[in-house]
Amino acid sequence: MERQDAYLEEQARLDETLEEIERQLERIGPRYYGDVYIEQVLDAKREEMRSRLTLMRNEPYFGRIDFREKGRTEPTPLYIGKRGMDLQETGQPYVIDWRAPVASLFYSFTGGDGPVEYEAPEGVIAGEIDLKRNISIRERQLERVVDSYVRGGDNLGLTDEFLLYRLGEKKDNRLRDIVSTIQAEQDAIIRAPKNRALIIQGAAGSGKTTVALHRLAYLLYQYPEQIRADRMIIFAPNAMFLDYISGVLPELGVGDVRQTTFSDWALELLGEDVKLAGDDGESGTWFRLADERPAADSVTPGRFKGSIGYMRWLDEKLEAYERDFLPDIPFVPWSGCVLPAAVIREWFEVEYRHYPLAARKERLVGRMKRWLDMQLAEIGDPKIRKERSKAAKAKLRAYIGKLPPVSALQFHFRLYGGKSELMDGFVPEAIRKQTQKDAAKRVVRQEDLAPLVWIHRALHGTDGQTFDHVVVDEAQDVSPLQIALLRSYMKEPSFTLLGDMAQGIHAYRGLHRWEELFELFEEAQRLYHELKLSYRSTLEIIEFANRVLTHTGTGLSPAQPVFRSGDPVEVVRLDGGESRTSRISGIIRQHLAEGMRTIAVIGRTEADCREIYAELSEAGIEASLIVEGQRAYQGGVSVAPVSLSKGLEFDAVLLPDADSRRYTASPEDAKLLYVACTRALHRLTLLYDGEVTPLISADESDA
Numbered sequence: 001m002e003r004q005d006a007y008l009e010e011q012a013r014l015d016e017t018l019e020e021i022e023r024q025l026e027r028i029g030p031r032y033y034g035d036v037y038i039e040q041v042l043d044a045k046r047e048e049m050r051s052r053l054t055l056m057r058n059e060p061y062f063g064r065i066d067f068r069e070k071g072r073t074e075p076t077p078l079y080i081g082k083r084g085m086d087l088q089e090t091g092q093p094y095v096i097d098w099r100a101p102v103a104s105l106f107y108s109f110t111g112g113d114g115p116v117e118y119e120a121p122e123g124v125i126a127g128e129i130d131l132k133r134n135i136s137i138r139e140r141q142l143e144r145v146v147d148s149y150v151r152g153g154d155n156l157g158l159t160d161e162f163l164l165y166r167l168g169e170k171k172d173n174r175l176r177d178i179v180s181t182i183q184a185e186q187d188a189i190i191r192a193p194k195n196r197a198l199i200i201q202g203a204a205g206s207g208k209t210t211v212a213l214h215r216l217a218y219l220l221y222q223y224p225e226q227i228r229a230d231r232m233i234i235f236a237p238n239a240m241f242l243d244y245i246s247g248v249l250p251e252l253g254v255g256d257v258r259q260t261t262f263s264d265w266a267l268e269l270l271g272e273d274v275k276l277a278g279d280d281g282e283s284g285t286w287f288r289l290a291d292e293r294p295a296a297d298s299v300t301p302g303r304f305k306g307s308i309g310y311m312r313w314l315d316e317k318l319e320a321y322e323r324d325f326l327p328d329i330p331f332v333p334w335s336g337c338v339l340p341a342a343v344i345r346e347w348f349e350v351e352y353r354h355y356p357l358a359a360r361k362e363r364l365v366g367r368m369k370r371w372l373d374m375q376l377a378e379i380g381d382p383k384i385r386k387e388r389s390k391a392a393k394a395k396l397r398a399y400i401g402k403l404p405p406v407s408a409l410q411f412h413f414r415l416y417g418g419k420s421e422l423m424d425g426f427v428p429e430a431i432r433k434q435t436q437k438d439a440a441k442r443v444v445r446q447e448d449l450a451p452l453v454w455i456h457r458a459l460h461g462t463d464g465q466t467f468d469h470v471v472v473d474e475a476q477d478v479s480p481l482q483i484a485l486l487r488s489y490m491k492e493p494s495f496t497l498l499g500d501m502a503q504g505i506h507a508y509r510g511l512h513r514w515e516e517l518f519e520l521f522e523e524a525q526r527l528y529h530e531l532k533l534s535y536r537s538t539l540e541i542i543e544f545a546n547r548v549l550t551h552t553g554t555g556l557s558p559a560q561p562v563f564r565s566g567d568p569v570e571v572v573r574l575d576g577g578e579s580r581t582s583r584i585s586g587i588i589r590q591h592l593a594e595g596m597r598t599i600a601v602i603g604r605t606e607a608d609c610r611e612i613y614a615e616l617s618e619a620g621i622e623a624s625l626i627v628e629g630q631r632a633y634q635g636g637v638s639v640a641p642v643s644l645s646k647g648l649e650f651d652a653v654l655l656p657d658a659d660s661r662r663y664t665a666s667p668e669d670a671k672l673l674y675v676a677c678t679r680a681l682h683r684l685t686l687l688y689d690g691e692v693t694p695l696i697s698a699d700e701s702d703a
Ligand SMILES: Nc1ncnc2c1ncn2[C@@H]1O[C@H](COP(=O)(O)OP(=O)(O)OP(=O)(O)O)[C@@H](O)[C@H]1O
Pocket: 163, 166, 167, 176, 177, 178, 181, 182, 183, 186, 202, 203, 204, 205, 206, 207, 208, 209, 210, 211, 500, 503, 535, 536, 646, 647, 648, 649, 678
């Protein structure tokens, strides 16, 4: 079919669809505000339909696939949209939700005239595809119709023209959904089975974050009985990143999924007055320049306290704590009346053994009170009873007061308290000493949070919190203990864990190999995938970043670009004549004039960034400085340290100090530089003074 005919055909279908949507909206009728419950339920359903149709109005669908089921002669055109709808008159599917089984054909089909199949609830359905078409509709207007496959056509190379068109767009301050261009390898992850720990190593820009969010939407659609949005949780590295991704799930029609950072979740769950040590924090230590930071091969507190070994050691200490919890003395409320120690122990250790310690203590206290009430009730003389009651209750309070506190924080402080009989030689001396000092000040550090929640979980149970599915983004930065901990809040493992070892800039506390997580799950429970195609950046930027990748010591194979060519990466030596600030502001102004919407100046350290930010402000460039603890990402021009730019992306990136002192030939600096370079979609410029970083090749530095 000629392009023009295809366009006219789709215009007719769009008109028809918009009319159908209007008809359905009209029939919904007015809202109900009365008190009748059943009417309220119906109204809620109608409201849901109204909002679905209203959303569909702007872009009812984005794709079409003509599928000829085996045994049939005529193909059925299937229109795929972000939401589905049926024809009101006949109940026939009219637009198919992208998550429906048949819609998987749209994504998994990558060309060829051979048979295809998809898995429906009633079994495998086979057939052939006659047409795959991308349809771009914005604000009810048909913009583009692109056929990526036509049976009998020449289908040259099947380069996804539509994908390239999307990738070439400029970005704003929010991550977007990709329903119209999900690629086959991404679709396989989105639709992977639910009861697995899905571990994904993905190149920078391979769509990990995006895919994880689409997977959540898929799981909710596919397993409405087993997975609830309010029992899903997404962990991301910081609040600003959460802000950046916050638009995707609502766009996909998903609400109520908790999106948080591990620290926020842990602090809320601990519910105690946890104070974090107020020194330089992690970045102040680990992101310093190479000659100032601790040796990379040292046993770091983060790695040690995030290990499964430490978790098991804590388990032993908790067991001992529980074992010695009861004083070996009877309770004697008054002379001659004895509750023997053996009976107390029997209640505590046998009858209540299935409960966590906090509940056992509570039950024991309740039982002892009831026992005392019964003893008092047997006293005939009310006067004596009254006298004894007062003294006996005070004695009981004293007995209970002798029981140790059931608090994770208290347990931790006791453990490291110096005189603790629980401490043995397991904890390396330097770490023990530091934690002991902290304990004396009643403070803890980031790396103590997961162990504290582990202790809390052992002492208190799950507090009724269960997860149906957990997503951890930037999973290379978490510890095995954190994942084991989250696993303990689930009936069966259902995880999406995504990350990139090459971006493991928090290796002092994070994973060094994915195998560290494999050990937490049985083989049948885990699935490992690699995503190598990178969608974010131009060919030139990916090839440039791939050189840096070879210095990260990860052994990862290079990211593969989608063939989208752009401007060459520029590596510019600052010479005496022009100041750095005027050079940077010149480049920013040029990028703005070229239509770049998000531009980042990525500095090596936070101090560098403050300096650059001040210089730019003076030069009249309006920018926002991204600092630790920030909650919102504004877009526009940003100045950010590498560590906080991770996960974000910008139309243009400028590295103002790509010199050999800031980025040495170490894997740590290579990872930082790799992160910084891979943030760029369209333009990447590196400036340096003196000697250029050895992490990029000589011929590039001459470019
Ligand atoms: N199939 C796709 N169609 C269109 N755009 C895509 C597709 N896959 C990924 N992208 C785009 O590529 C960019 C990178 O995606 P995303 O941030 O999810 O990748 P990531 O793997 O999490 O990256 P990183 O690890 O570098 O932070 C985003 O702009 C996203 O919209």
